[in-house]
Amino acid sequence: MLLNVENLCLTYDKKTLFNNASFRVLPNEKIGIVGSNGVGKTTLINILCGKVIPDKGDITFDKTIKVGYLDQYMQIDTNLSIEAYLKEAFNSLYLEEAKMNTLLEALNDTTDTSLIDRYIRLTTQIREYLESNDFYAIDSRIGRIASGLGLTSYGLDRMLNTLSGGQKIKVILAKLLLEEPDLLILDEPTNFLDTFHVDWLVKYLKEYRGNFLIVSHNEEFLNNVVNVILELELGKITKYKGNYQEYLLKKMMMDEQYVKKYNAQQRQIKELQNYIAKNKVRTSTAKQAQSRVKQLNKIEIMDKPQNSVIHLNLSFNYKPISSERFLKVEALEIGYDKSLLPPISFEIKSGTKLAITGFNGIGKTTLLKTLVGHLMPIKGSFKFVDNAMIAYFEQEHHFDNLEYSPLQEIQAIYPQMENGTIRSYLAKCGITGDLAISPIKNLSGGEQSKLKLCKVMLKKANVLILDEPTNHLDKVARNDLLMALKKYSGTVIFVSHEREFVSSLATKIYSIEELLIN
Numbered sequence: 455m456l457l458n459v460e461n462l463c464l465t466y467d468k469k470t471l472f473n474n475a476s477f478r479v480l481p482n483e484k485i486g487i488v489g490s491n492g493v494g495k496t497t498l499i500n501i502l503c504g505k506v507i508p509d510k511g512d513i514t515f516d517k518t519i520k521v522g523y524l525d526q527y528m529q530i531d532t533n534l535s536i537e538a539y540l541k542e543a544f545n546s547l548y549l550e551e552a553k554m555n556t557l558l559e560a561l562n563d564t565t566d567t568s569l570i571d572r573y574i575r576l577t578t579q580i581r582e583y584l585e586s587n588d589f590y591a592i593d594s595r596i597g598r599i600a601s602g603l604g605l606t607s608y609g610l611d612r613m614l615n616t617l618s619g620g621q622k623i624k625v626i627l628a629k630l631l632l633e634e635p636d637l638l639i640l641d642e643p644t645n646f647l648d649t650f651h652v653d654w655l656v657k658y659l660k661e662y663r664g665n666f667l668i669v670s671h672n673e674e675f676l677n678n679v680v681n682v683i684l685e686l687e688l689g690k691i692t693k694y695k696g697n698y699q700e701y702l703l704k705k706m707m708m709d710e711q712y713v714k715k716y717n718a719q720q721r722q723i724k725e726l727q728n729y730i731a732k733n734k735v736r737t738s739t740a741k742q743a744q745s746r747v748k749q750l751n752k753i754e755i756m757d758k759p760q761n762s763v764i765h766l767n768l769s770f771n772y773k774p775i776s777s778e779r780f781l782k783v784e785a786l787e788i789g790y791d792k793s794l795l796p797p798i799s800f801e802i803k804s805g806t807k808l809a810i811t812g813f814n815g816i817g818k819t820t821l822l823k824t825l826v827g828h829l830m831p832i833k834g835s836f837k838f839v840d841n842a843m844i845a846y847f848e849q850e851h852h853f854d855n856l857e858y859s860p861l862q863e864i865q866a867i868y869p870q871m872e873n874g875t876i877r878s879y880l881a882k883c884g885i886t887g888d889l890a891i892s893p894i895k896n897l898s899g900g901e902q903s904k905l906k907l908c909k910v911m912l913k914k915a916n917v918l919i920l921d922e923p924t925n926h927l928d929k930v931a932r933n934d935l936l937m938a939l940k941k942y943s944g945t946v947i948f949v950s951h952e953r954e955f956v957s958s959l960a961t962k963i964y965s966i967e968e969l970l971i972n
Contacts, residue, residue, distance in 0.1 A: 455480055530626060635664060649951055766907075809950065845915035920946065
């Protein structure tokens with residue numbers, strides 16, 4: 455057994471996340487952790503890695519294993535190049551190499567035969583150790599992982615402090631894979647990967663010799679790599695053997711069985727109560743009634759079936775526009791200091807749902823930031839229709855004050871809006887009750903995404919520019935967002951790494967990769 459969690463309890467910000475929850479990780483288990491936004495998936499990861507202390511519970515790792523951990527908010531030393539950071543995965547081997555080199559220098563400086571024999575023996579042992587650990591193949595190992603995750607497109611000599619948050623997460627993931635821990639713990643590893651690199655990660659994890667625990671909302675990804683599902687729901691952790699599709703089938707059957715048992719028990723209780731009420735005062739049937747009372751008291755009452763699914767009621771605020779031509783891009787060159795791509799040219803009509811596609815790091819986010827005015831064009835031009843109004847959803851979570859609650863965040867933008875109205879809009883985005891007055895820093899990634907969607911929904915616009923809007927969202931929220939965007943009368947320009955989302959929404963696709971090929 456690699457990991458044992460027993461009777462885990464945690465109440466966080468007035469919300470019970472875990473109530474005597476237990477599970478085990480056994481050898482050869484490849485585990486996916488699933489659940490709705492806000493049920494505690496990332497919190498569970500943080501508990502396992504010692505960043506959050508539970509109210510109660512025992513967490514025991516096998517002391518002989520190496521555990522590797524990736525979260526969405528990991529801090530790293532950014533004063534390194536990508537390559538230097540990745541090489542830190544092999545620090546112990548480099549230390550052994552340094553010892554060997556010191557011994558070789560000493561060997562060259564002595565004529566003492568006993569010392570010579572000793573140095574030769576020790577250097578031989580170290581060299582054999584390095585060879586057995588593929589030390590002399592480190593550069594190719596780094597190259598394989600860096601290429602697979604798309605880091606080579608940045609340049610391995612690039613400094614970490616020049617990378618975006620999503621790019622840094624990919625670098626951290628690369629280092630973690632290079633370390634090859636016995637138990638790999640990953641929180642939303644596909645959020646910042648395009649479809650090509652997700653496919654590479656699927657192949658890598660299928661061949662991975664260790665165990666892993668992965669939090670992900672990407673069902674296709676989970677279906678391809680896991681053989682066990684841990685479901686977090688209503689404070690409990692339930693284990694299902696099989697991939698994601700098998701989990702869905704088993705859960706549906708278990709839920710149906712529970713509802714049947716619950717309804718049968720409720721009928722039994724009602725029948726007993728009716729009999730007792732009718733017969734307890736009759737002398738001839740009082741004894742039978744008392745027997746029914748004892749029978750009723752022995753029943754272990756089942757909890758009423760609850761639905762933890764939270765639907766979004768999104769309706770984006772469309773500002774009508776009369777022009778058919780909406781956006782014209784002519785020989786546009788984008789970038790920070792220099793052009794990232796050849797000149798971009800395309801044109802779209804009002805109401806188009808345009809997907810911008812291409813591998814990670816190619817410049818999709820840079821293009822969107824240029825269109826919304828956050829970056830100046832290097833060359834060329836783009837022109838929206840004169841009365842275009844933009845609502846922008848950026849990929850990374852940026853909030854001016856993480857101590858603010860969602861309610862305060864909206865109040866700061868719309869000071870004249872009443873609290874009740876703000877709460878109503880937040881509720882449409884799945885932020886209800888105490889969640890609306892909790893600090894943003896305490897919200898899960900999915901809940902923060904829902905707050906950002908609320909801000910987009912409130913803004914009057916005729917074009918929505920969305921950069922990976924499905925990141926962190928659970929299946930229900932993603933589907934609700936998709937339906938709302940399909941109904942939206944305005945233009946949508948978006949980037950998404952989810953194939954199904956793109957194919958379901960896009961009426962036009964602009965491929966940056968094809969631009970490079972041509």
